[in-house]
Amino acid sequence: HKPALLLPPAKNSLGMLVFLYLVLAIVLGAVVRWYQLDRRVTKSGIPCTWINPLDILRGNYMKILNDVTSFLDENNGVGALRSPAGKPFVIVSSPQHLRTVLVGVPQRKLHANGVQNPLVGAFSPRLLKLERRVSSVIDDSSITLFHTLSKRFDDFLQMEARKQTPGDTAKSIRDFWWQIRLCLLFGRPTWSQETVNLCTNRFFAEVDQFASILVNMFPFAKYLPLLNTMWYRYTVWRLRDHLRTLVNNFEKEMRGLEEGTWAMLHELDVKDSMDLKVDVCMKMLFVGIGPLTDTVCWMMWEVARHPTIQEALCKEAKGCCMRSMKEINELPLLDAVFKETLRMYSPVHVGRLTLVEHTLNGYHIDKDTDFMTNMHFIHRSKRFHQDPHNFNPKRFLAPHAKDATEEPTLPSPGSKMEQQTGAQTDKKQGGVTGEQKAYYPFSIGARSCPGSMVSSCVGKLFMVKLLREYKMEVVNGSVPTIGYNLVMPIRPSNMHIRICSRQ
Template sequence: MTLPPKPDSRPDKVSLWRYAKLFRQDILSAQPARLYRAWMAEFKTPFFRSYLMNQPDLIKTVLKTRPNDFPKSDRIGEGLRPLLGNSVFLTNGETWKRQRRIIDPAFEGGRLRDTFPAMWDAAEAAAERLGTREGQVVEIEAETSHAAADVIFRTLFSIPIDHHLARDVFDEFKTYQRSQPILNIAAFIPLPRWLPRIFRRDTRSSAAKIRQLITTLTEDRMAKIKDGTAPSDLATKIMTTVDPVDGDTFTTQEMVDQVAIFFLAGHETSASALAWTLYLMATHPEWQDRLAQEAQQIDTCDFSVMSKLRLSRDVFREALRLYPPVPMMVREAACPEEFRARNIKVGSQLVISPWHLHRHERLWDNPDGFDPDRWHTENGQKCSREAYLPFSAGARVCPGAGFAMVEGPLILSRLLRDFRVEAVDTRVPVPVAHLTVRSKDGIWLRVVRR
């Protein structure tokens, strides 16, 4: 059985300068191998202490039991603010609570059923595009990025990726991805809030262009809401939701911030997850054949088909375990604490790493292996409750988690219904973390029509 690839780990001890350099290049290979076994590890810098935690009850305390005592750290967000502004991904406290009160209703209950036709159309379009590459070796991350962006624009603004504004956002975002490291210098050196942050010129330029394009879309939608011609999609739902506490809706600027994170989170993470899932199918053809057989049930746009795609859901969950799109989450201690006999000072960084937690040797059976059947074992079910965080957990769980668990299995099944993907022996992907977990040199697969 082929083991899915993972990056090499660094030696246990390196200088702070070397660690910072490795971290900016790729946060996965910058970590020592002992983190796949440790319950907790401490990292010291001249400016602050950082603690990586894998022990399930500690993670539960931070994310679920006492989230107000461990707000989101500003350090990771520093590098993303030119694009995301004051979005729900970066805020804390009352601002964050207000944003979630307005956003969450758009993703509740029957809204998934309402958005399903748009997902279906995006899946059909993805299959049609892949059909033009039949017999070729394809960089599959580019294809899944295209498909995921199409889903976002269809469900959010009722426009396909071929719409000129959607295409311009998508194209500019590719430039932003190449220019934006996951960390800004403020992640390592605490800077006063009044001191201007330093960003690469092309990063600032791309972020500004993306935000201007999103502003155009947002203003157009606000005008249509005002004159009663707006379609009933996610953007309309969010922009017309009144905060039950202050009685206000989002301003244009606030909505631009939220659309930016919807595109980043909904497009970038889904693209990553789908690409790795297709690679795992290429390297595990017996599972690919089973999914292709199951996928024959996809013939009409009917939300009930999702209840029939059980194997696809298990496979997608396993891909999210092995390659969680968001590899690390950082919280900050707002009060003194003691974890595992360590005194945690105010301002300390608490790192929860789905990448290490999902492959933890003391928690999971066969942690590095690909085994979608694990979700039906006692160990798998226990770990799914305690050690599985592809969408975070607790109050800050991703509001689009249910959305992603429809989108991923649907597009995966739709593609495998018509196509077989085959691995290229000379191009084994190496996972690296930039904005999400991607492959260092792309994921190359041969596409063959069934």
């Protein structure tokens, strides 16, 4: 007998053949699309660099950022970045070129890695106006909000201090911060663990979609019934439906009370539609939640590594009367530490799509060219900052300060030094003096981060509550791992910090 050939049935063979052709077509389409985008970016002769695929596989995201920073320093702050995991971009690391792209040229805001935000109406003028109004209120908010947040921070810190073996502090902070965002929205803990779980699922579903190679190459792919896009839309639907219930309960129980807990939803008109209220909730929950928690984690890490700075911060925190958010937001040394953390650990990328042809540093840039930068390229550049890899809050304090190993000098109220410090750490100045300001933690222009005030106020309040009553130390000299993916390149994990009561 002849041996039987192990061939699948004809129908299965035809289906497999169609599937293979489909995969081949997608791969060829991706290659052609990548080549078209690459030609658009590089045909003017702009210098180019590649991201090493091994660095991506190994998760060496900080090395990638530092390598790109060095490349830009060598090419006058302008270049092109090619990545095997996504489309090519024009990148810059010069304040002058950054302003040209973000302010001086008509452009459309994209997500961090160049994928347009899939949230419908996310950048509508009405929603942005409401978002900025709600965000600005926190600086002059009622004492009730101050005490509400303080109580939440106290409970969390007591729980962390009771741990016999410190776990991953970064994970604990991220899990806890959902409660803070919900507290800001609704004013009191009216949610459940289900709410937190829905927020977490939606957050990682969005990040995974933005990191998708297919969505990067073909933006329309986010509308296809793919596994990651369907999961993302399902998590959005589940959370929005859940938020409608919470907003309805808020309107019934808290709307119209003359006295009560401050909440962001109070800043919206009762006549606004439910969809608009849910949109605001979605924006306030997710815009900046990753960058803020990463910044708080890195600030804790650097303060724990520098005992001298930690004790000076403790002294400053204990001298604070704790009367308002504004008072805490203006503590000079804490403000300097916060800004230095943002300088060293720039949390997100900035993406734009140019809408007109223009010239950048002598290079012709076509219409519809993808632009991307990370403030790391400027904040860690030797061209603009002395010892850029050294954590030195004094660069945002007195001009004569040299390093952070000395005991920081705290200015007395009303003194000349306090006036100098206040001027140098002014938000508009960005803590950098000179002809070129090279500090942009929240981007620049009309599309800069609208939640920067919320981030700074709440993050600083947490640090004051921590430093007044507790001290921190790194566990056994451990070093955190860095990076989740290219969308969130400096997200810390395995960050082990012991929090102990000062008593």
